[in-house]
Amino acid sequence: MVILRKLPKRTQGRKRIEIKKLENLNNKQVTFSKRRSGIFKKAAELSVLCGAEVGVIVFSTAGKVFCYGHPNVETVLDCYCSGVAPPAVFDDTAGDQNPNRVPMAEFNKEYMEAIKELEEQKRRVVEVKEEVRMKKVVGGCGERFWWEDESVDLDVLDVQEVEHYLMSLEDVRKKVAARLHEVRILNGTLTPGALPPVPAVHRLCHMPMMTTGFGAQGGQFGGGYHGFGV
Amino acid sequence: MVILRKLPKRTQGRKRIEIKKLENLNNKQVTFSKRRSGIFKKAAELSVLCGAEVGVIVFSTAGKVFCYGHPNVETVLDCYCSGVAPPAVFDDTAGDQNPNRVPMAEFNKEYMEAIKELEEQKRRVVEVKEEVRMKKVVGGCGERFWWEDESVDLDVLDVQEVEHYLMSLEDVRKKVAARLHEVRILNGTLTPGALPPVPAVHRLCHMPMMTTGFGAQGGQFGGGYHGFGV
DNA sequence: GGTGCTATGGTTAGGAA
DNA sequence: ATTCCTAACCATAGCAC
Numbered sequence: 001m002v003i004l005r006k007l008p009k010r011t012q013g014r015k016r017i018e019i020k021k022l023e024n025l026n027n028k029q030v031t032f033s034k035r036r037s038g039i040f041k042k043a044a045e046l047s048v049l050c051g052a053e054v055g056v057i058v059f060s061t062a063g064k065v066f067c068y069g070h071p072n073v074e075t076v077l078d079c080y081c082s083g084v085a086p087p088a089v090f091d092d093t094a095g096d097q098n099p100n101r102v103p104m105a106e107f108n109k110e111y112m113e114a115i116k117e118l119e120e121q122k123r124r125v126v127e128v129k130e131e132v133r134m135k136k137v138v139g140g141c142g143e144r145f146w147w148e149d150e151s152v153d154l155d156v157l158d159v160q161e162v163e164h165y166l167m168s169l170e171d172v173r174k175k176v177a178a179r180l181h182e183v184r185i186l187n188g189t190l191t192p193g194a195l196p197p198v199p200a201v202h203r204l205c206h207m208p209m210m211t212t213g214f215g216a217q218g219g220q221f222g223g224g225y226h227g228f229g230v
Numbered sequence: 231m232v233i234l235r236k237l238p239k240r241t242q243g244r245k246r247i248e249i250k251k252l253e254n255l256n257n258k259q260v261t262f263s264k265r266r267s268g269i270f271k272k273a274a275e276l277s278v279l280c281g282a283e284v285g286v287i288v289f290s291t292a293g294k295v296f297c298y299g300h301p302n303v304e305t306v307l308d309c310y311c312s313g314v315a316p317p318a319v320f321d322d323t324a325g326d327q328n329p330n331r332v333p334m335a336e337f338n339k340e341y342m343e344a345i346k347e348l349e350e351q352k353r354r355v356v357e358v359k360e361e362v363r364m365k366k367v368v369g370g371c372g373e374r375f376w377w378e379d380e381s382v383d384l385d386v387l388d389v390q391e392v393e394h395y396l397m398s399l400e401d402v403r404k405k406v407a408a409r410l411h412e413v414r415i416l417n418g419t420l421t422p423g424a425l426p427p428v429p430a431v432h433r434l435c436h437m438p439m440m441t442t443g444f445g446a447q448g449g450q451f452g453g454g455y456h457g458f459g460v
Numbered sequence: 461g462g463t464g465c466t467a468t469g470g471t472t473a474g475g476a477a
Numbered sequence: 478a479t480t481c482c483t484a485a486c487c488a489t490a491g492c493a494c
Contacts, residue, residue: 013467014490022279032280042269050262053289057310061281080287243484244473
């Protein structure tokens with residue numbers, strides 16, 4: 001008969017912690033590192049299991065950025081920012097049972113309608129700009145813009161106007177950006193593939209500074225993982 | 231003595247699954263839903279524990295978008311897109327040892343400069359619009375816009391112009407949006423808290439279709455969670 | 461900042477509502 | 478598509494490198 005001698009416990013094992021700001025700096029760093037990669041792993045699993053597009057961005061308090069994305073962060077962000085469905089729905093070749101899949105032809109139709117709307121949008125922008133100029137004169141606030149003038153009642157009217165202005169701007173930007181992307185594909189500047197339908201131009205400035213593989217499962221996940229200094 | 235009768239097992243309990251595309255549609259949907267909220271919860275915990283800024287975006291294969299962010303998705307995306315350090319760097323009260331922290335005064339100075347630049351940006355937009363109108367007349371393509379006219383050489387010049395136009399639009403939008411946000415805080419429409427310095431107004435066009443609280447811990451986390459149809 | 465080691469605590473697959 | 482339930486599975490807190 002073998003005597004089972006209970007070895008002295010080398011660790012306390014996991015202990016329950018309260019979800020509140022960790023005060024110990026070193027502890028915080030370790031936890032950050034572990035949980036961050038935990039989330040990235042979960043994100044990768046989600047995308048594989050469910051065919052979802054996932055993007056995760058994490059800023060540490062030290063100001064570093066870490067991100068994970070499937071198929072990659074930029075694509076997911078671009079889809080989100082442009083309000084356009086992810087590339088998969090435009091893919092007619094992938095004959096899966098996605099009920100929301102939009103045939104390319106239909107998408108083109110929608111796109112043409114959007115373009116038709118563009119002219120009116122641009123006109124509206126000019127209108128609002130005209131209003132701005134009017135207000136500046138009427139308000140007589142010299143160097144400042146009308147929305148900087150606190151004497152103007154900003155409670156309802158002006159805020160809505162600014163919102164309106166912003167919406168117009170954004171609509172125009174979105175549609176022009178969409179067209180620009182098509183043009184680029186036509187020009188061969190971009191390859192058609194699973195690329196963002198609407199490039200988010202304001203993001204072109206990033207410089208990736210390091211790139212690591214995704215260790216856990218030997219890189220079976222499609223997503224990329226990289227961090228770069230700020 | 232109480233006789234402990236083993237009740238018949240109502241479930242098999244959790245079973246190990248392989249990380250590969252789930253074929254059963256219903257199964258996939260359930261897993262997607264559960265794991266998605268699991269990730270959001272993890273993200274919330276990470277931000278609370280480690281003071282990190284986290285943003286998560288998930289597209290389902292059905293084309294729906296779900297996102298979580300602390301302090302909110304827009305802020306994280308804006309920081310990522312602009313390459314600017316996260317909002318915590320603007321927080322003078324939190325006297326932590328963040329080397330990237332920017333004093334509030336300095337930020338205000340930068341902001342004023344940005345506003346000053348606004349007028350010029352707007353002028354540039356008008357200029358480009360003028361050019362557009364010119365091109366339309368010169369090109370003689372009637373109903374279509376100049377960028378739709380394939381007879382126009384889009385290889386270099388026009389693409390750059392459109393890019394320029396987009397940059398201008400985006401700059402203006404961002405700055406007006408920033409001002410709008412301040413105005414809202416002043417009006418009490420928003421509470422100051424840890425809110426986005428630059429609200430991404432171009433995302434207002436999305437229609438939130440459902441909003442759920444963040445169940446687990448009774449909504450102690452600052453982040454928001456919402457999904458909307460595409 | 462990252463790793464390897466364990467004993468837990470927590471997440472979640474499966475089933476049903 | 479979320480919610481409840483249970484029994485596994487698995488992530489991870491606390492240490493030491």
